[in-house]
Amino acid sequence: MSKLTIHDIAKHAGVSTGTVSRALNGRFGVSAATRDRVLRVVSELGYVPDPDARQLAKGSRTVIGITRFSETSLRNAYYTLLLDLIQEALVGAGYAVRILDTKDVARPGVAGMIVPGVYLADPRFEELRAHQRPFVVIGEMPSEYTWVEVDNRNGMRQAITHLLGLGHTRIIHMTGSPIGQTAQLRLETYQNVMRDANLEPNPELILDGRFTQLGAYRAMQRALDQKLEFSAVACASDEMAFGVLAALEDAGLNVPKDISVTGFDDLPLDDTIEHLPLTTVHQPMRLIGHTAAQLMLELLEGAAPRGVLLPTNLVTRASTAAVRQPQTV
Amino acid sequence: MSKLTIHDIAKHAGVSTGTVSRALNGRFGVSAATRDRVLRVVSELGYVPDPDARQLAKGSRTVIGITRFSETSLRNAYYTLLLDLIQEALVGAGYAVRILDTKDVARPGVAGMIVPGVYLADPRFEELRAHQRPFVVIGEMPSEYTWVEVDNRNGMRQAITHLLGLGHTRIIHMTGSPIGQTAQLRLETYQNVMRDANLEPNPELILDGRFTQLGAYRAMQRALDQKLEFSAVACASDEMAFGVLAALEDAGLNVPKDISVTGFDDLPLDDTIEHLPLTTVHQPMRLIGHTAAQLMLELLEGAAPRGVLLPTNLVTRASTAAVRQPQTV
DNA sequence: GTAGATAACGCAAGCGTTTACGAAAAGTCA
DNA sequence: TGACTTTTCGTAAACGCTTGCGTTATCTAC
Numbered sequence: 001m002s003k004l005t006i007h008d009i010a011k012h013a014g015v016s017t018g019t020v021s022r023a024l025n026g027r028f029g030v031s032a033a034t035r036d037r038v039l040r041v042v043s044e045l046g047y048v049p050d051p052d053a054r055q056l057a058k059g060s061r062t063v064i065g066i067t068r069f070s071e072t073s074l075r076n077a078y079y080t081l082l083l084d085l086i087q088e089a090l091v092g093a094g095y096a097v098r099i100l101d102t103k104d105v106a107r108p109g110v111a112g113m114i115v116p117g118v119y120l121a122d123p124r125f126e127e128l129r130a131h132q133r134p135f136v137v138i139g140e141m142p143s144e145y146t147w148v149e150v151d152n153r154n155g156m157r158q159a160i161t162h163l164l165g166l167g168h169t170r171i172i173h174m175t176g177s178p179i180g181q182t183a184q185l186r187l188e189t190y191q192n193v194m195r196d197a198n199l200e201p202n203p204e205l206i207l208d209g210r211f212t213q214l215g216a217y218r219a220m221q222r223a224l225d226q227k228l229e230f231s232a233v234a235c236a237s238d239e240m241a242f243g244v245l246a247a248l249e250d251a252g253l254n255v256p257k258d259i260s261v262t263g264f265d266d267l268p269l270d271d272t273i274e275h276l277p278l279t280t281v282h283q284p285m286r287l288i289g290h291t292a293a294q295l296m297l298e299l300l301e302g303a304a305p306r307g308v309l310l311p312t313n314l315v316t317r318a319s320t321a322a323v324r325q326p327q328t329v
Numbered sequence: 330m331s332k333l334t335i336h337d338i339a340k341h342a343g344v345s346t347g348t349v350s351r352a353l354n355g356r357f358g359v360s361a362a363t364r365d366r367v368l369r370v371v372s373e374l375g376y377v378p379d380p381d382a383r384q385l386a387k388g389s390r391t392v393i394g395i396t397r398f399s400e401t402s403l404r405n406a407y408y409t410l411l412l413d414l415i416q417e418a419l420v421g422a423g424y425a426v427r428i429l430d431t432k433d434v435a436r437p438g439v440a441g442m443i444v445p446g447v448y449l450a451d452p453r454f455e456e457l458r459a460h461q462r463p464f465v466v467i468g469e470m471p472s473e474y475t476w477v478e479v480d481n482r483n484g485m486r487q488a489i490t491h492l493l494g495l496g497h498t499r500i501i502h503m504t505g506s507p508i509g510q511t512a513q514l515r516l517e518t519y520q521n522v523m524r525d526a527n528l529e530p531n532p533e534l535i536l537d538g539r540f541t542q543l544g545a546y547r548a549m550q551r552a553l554d555q556k557l558e559f560s561a562v563a564c565a566s567d568e569m570a571f572g573v574l575a576a577l578e579d580a581g582l583n584v585p586k587d588i589s590v591t592g593f594d595d596l597p598l599d600d601t602i603e604h605l606p607l608t609t610v611h612q613p614m615r616l617i618g619h620t621a622a623q624l625m626l627e628l629l630e631g632a633a634p635r636g637v638l639l640p641t642n643l644v645t646r647a648s649t650a651a652v653r654q655p656q657t658v
Numbered sequence: 659g660t661a662g663a664t665a666a667c668g669c670a671a672g673c674g675t676t677t678a679c680g681a682a683a684a685g686t687c688a
Numbered sequence: 689t690g691a692c693t694t695t696t697c698g699t700a701a702a703c704g705c706t707t708g709c710g711t712t713a714t715c716t717a718c
Contacts, residue, residue: 005704016668021706029666051425052384053704056673084428091427098420099413213543214572218579243543250547334674345698350676358696382674385703 004047013041024049051091062111064090064296065100067118081268082116082138085289093297105131112296114138119180134299138292140181146298146305148291152182155281155312156189159234159262162279162314164197167323168232168260174219174244176211176236183211186236186264205230209240216243224251231259231323238263238280245276245319256321266315277317284310333376342370353378380420391440393419393625394429396447410597411445411467414618422626434460441625443467448509463628467621469510475627475634477620481511484610484641485518488563488591491608491643493526496652497561497589503548503573505540505565512540515565515593534559538569545572553580560588560652567592567609574605574648585650595644606646613639 010017015034022030023038030038041047055062066083087097095111102124105113116138118125125142128135137147163171173190176183191201207223209216216235220243223230235241241263248259255261255276263280291308299305339346344363351359352367359367370376384391395412416426424440431453434442445467447454454471457464466476492500502519505512520530536552538545545564549572552559564570570592577588584590584605592609620637628634 003704006706007704017705018669018707019667022667025706027707031666034666050385050704052381053673054706055381056379056385056675057704057706059673059706087427091425096420096425098416213541214546214575217543217546218575246543246547332674335676336674346675347677347699348697351697354676356677360696363696379674382703383676385673385705386675386677388676388703 003050004045006047006049008045009038009041009047012045013038048092051095055096062300063096063098063109064112064114065098065104065110066114067100067102067116067124079116081285082289082292085286086114086293089290089293090296093293102127105133105135111300112136114292114296116292121179134296136292136295136299138288141307141309143307144305145307146295147307148288148295148310149182149307150283150288150310150312152185152312153189155264155283155314156186156234156236157193158312158314159264159279159281160190160193162316162320163232163234163260163262164193166232166260166320169199169323170202170205170230170232172205172207172223172228172230172233174207174209174216174233174235174240176209176240183236190234204228209235209237209243211237211240213239213243213246216240217247218243220244220247221250224248232261232320233259234262236264238265238267238278241278241280241319242275245278256319258324260320260323262314262320276319279317279320280315281312282315283312332379333374335376335378338367338370338374338376341374342367377421380424384425392425392427392438393441393443394427394433394439395443396429396431396445396453408445410614411618411621414615415443415622418619418622419625422622431456434462434464440629441465443621443625445621450508463625465621465624465628467617470636470638472636473634474636475624476636477617477624477639478511478636479612479617479639479641481514481641482518484593484612484643485515485563485565486522487641487643488593488608488610489519489522491645491649492561492563492589492591493522495561495589495649498526498528498652499531499534499559499561501534501536501552501557501559501562503536503538503545503562503564503569505538505569512565519563533557538564538566538572540566540569542568542572542575545569546576547572549573549576550579553577561590561649562588563591565593567594567596567607570607570609570648571604574607585648587653589649589652591643591649605648608646608649609644610641611644612641 006017006020009020013020013034015038019030019034020038022028023035024042066086083099090097100110100113102113102115102118104110105128110133112133113128113135115124115128115135118128118137118140120140120142134146137145139149141147141149160171171194173187175187187206194201205228207216207219209219216239220233224247233241233244235244241261244261245255248255248261253259261278263278266280266282287310291310295306295308335346335349338349342349342363344367348359348363349367352364353371395415412428419426429439429442431442431444431447433439434457439462441462442457442464444453444457444464447457447466447469449469449471463475466474468478470476470478489500500523502516504516516535523530534557536548538548545568549562553576562570562573564573570590573590574584577584577590582588590607592607595609595611616639620639624635624637
């Protein structure tokens with residue numbers, strides 16, 4: 001089957017190409033009836049407009065940049081997946097996507113920026129604000145700007161509640177870098193949920209794993225050396241959970257028999273590594289990517305900035321179990 | 330300045346647009362004299378052809394896929410940088426770049442694949458071979474196919490020679506996953522250079538860090554626990570070197586006073602983390618990206634597969650120093 | 659029912675390239 | 689030198705889409 005063009009659609013729907021174009025782009029000047037008919041034909045034939053032709057006709061090419069991550073905050077797998085999803089949505093809408101630096105915001109031809117993992121305190125954030133270009137932030141919630149973030153509170157609440165339900169009371173929280181809102185929210189929620197259960201959060205049980213495997217491994221090891229008493233570890237990221245798992249394993253402890261561990265992110269794992277299936281808070285990755293792209297398109301059409309909070313939910317797997325010997329508070 | 334088009338070039342050079350196009354694309358039917366004149370005007374005015382228009386005129390859109398990494402082999406920063414560079418070159422040549430999975434090779438519209446960090450033993454490699462589409466491999470050297478890789482031998486040789494020159498004789502080699510050629514070559518070279526210096530390589534001094542910070546940290550820690558005697562660590566990646574640095578620091582050892590450490594890759598570091606400046610083997614990242622793109626374009630034009638080996642060189646920084654108390658073999 | 663306003667749509671001219679095709683210029687050979 | 693081949697280059701028609709303009713159909717209000 002040779003390439004399907006807008007002319008084919010026009011012919012099938014009995015209208016002109018101009019009308020098809022307008023229907024497709026939601027422009028005014030098309031009656032609801034014909035729009036529906038056109039759209040039906042489009043989906044029946046499986047027509048998808050050629051991004052090149054579209055761009056060409058629209059005028060100068062518009063590219064949307066996605067920044068690199070800061071190393072520490074979020075890791076490889078997460079980023080790559082996100083990139084892919086955003087690309088999918090944006091290219092579908094006729095934009096080009098490039099990986100850029102925040103300073104490229106000003107570059108001609110760059111219509112906007114999607115910035116995952118940028119801290120509000122980050123100088124790069126200032127850079128973005130200084131320019132006129134629209135941008136959408138992933139993973140932080142700068143008021144007055146456009147962002148998409150997951151429901152950290154609810155996610156962590158579910159994880160801690162799950163652990164409490166299994167009888168754990170001495171629960172370590174492995175927190176990430178304290179610079180970001182994300183880590184902060186997860187930490188706060190941990191503290192709140194503990195308090196709600198009448199367990200005054202013990203500062204000793206809050207460890208900083210810097211959002212990395214190694215950081216969490218070291219923190220955990222130090223805690224074990226100090227004979228810290230605990231039966232569960234709630235981590236602010238999967239990455240850190242893997243570090244914790246390794247430290248526990250090296251100490252001869254069994255997960256989940258001796259210690260329960262929870263993560264946060266639900267990263268798709270590389271098949272080549274076998275890990276204990278992790279009980280973790282799932283982030284709707286596809287939705288995040290899709291939403292970020294959608295918000296960008298919205299912004300480009302002149303919409304007002306807004307934030308979107310996406311749901312999270314706990315996925316119970318093999319790294320958590322009932323506490324071994326019930327403890328008295 | 331409004332957009333520069335092929336017409337502007339044509340006018341300035343006193344030729345037709347067709348001629349400009351032919352000159353630009355190296356097609357036959359244009360004399361050397363006019364080609365040079367056109368090219369000169371092009372670079373003078375800084376004209377760059379519109380990829381969209383080019384694609385549109387050329388026919389159906391062609392996209393070139395880049396696969397995701399397998400987690401373990403090469404890390405985030407490396408990958409992202411590479412992605413950026415390849416994108417730059419390929420988009421400039423009028424192609425679209427998408428992040429895809431190896432199984433998408435067969436997808437219509439995908440002209441080729443660039444696959445960084447795929448092992449030869451990987452089933453994904455078979456997948457690539459099974460289809461007709463051209464692909465170029467980064468970081469492995471599959472004979473009969475097209476690849477770009479850095480000179481692992483020379484790089485590791487320089488690193489070890491540097492350490493030997495500083496008086497070190499008990500040098501640990503922190504190797505990566507043994508599945509890949511890369512780790513294998515670096516390991517072999519370490520052994521060879523040691524032998525050349527009349528130091529029979531000691532198997533005890535070969536540690537597996539699995540190409541990750543955590544892996545290297547654990548391996549190093551174990552070695553320290555066993556009171557292994559050594560004065561330097563030559564790592565097969567920067568990532569692992571950071572793990573080693575952390576382990577040494579935790580053990581109260583000073584780098585480079587007590588122990589010298591070398592890396593491999595010369596990853597651009599995230600500014601937010603302060604690390605000891607690492608003596609490491611530099612990989613010409615820009616060149617790698619550029620070469621991969623170039624090879625792909627070549628392949629698309631029907632050229633025969635070939636491999637390109639890129640140079641490496643040692644960058645001496647603060648993590649290496651003369652051995653403390655000279656040792657006798 | 660008619661005039662005037664408004665909404666719906668078709669027409670066709672681009673957007674910046676590439677690439678047949680054919681004309682003109684330059685070589686080639688006897 | 690003339691006829692014929694080859695090379696060089698200009699012309700113009702695509703490529704698939706958007707959009708301003710003008711035309712026709714549909715409303716609205718009297």
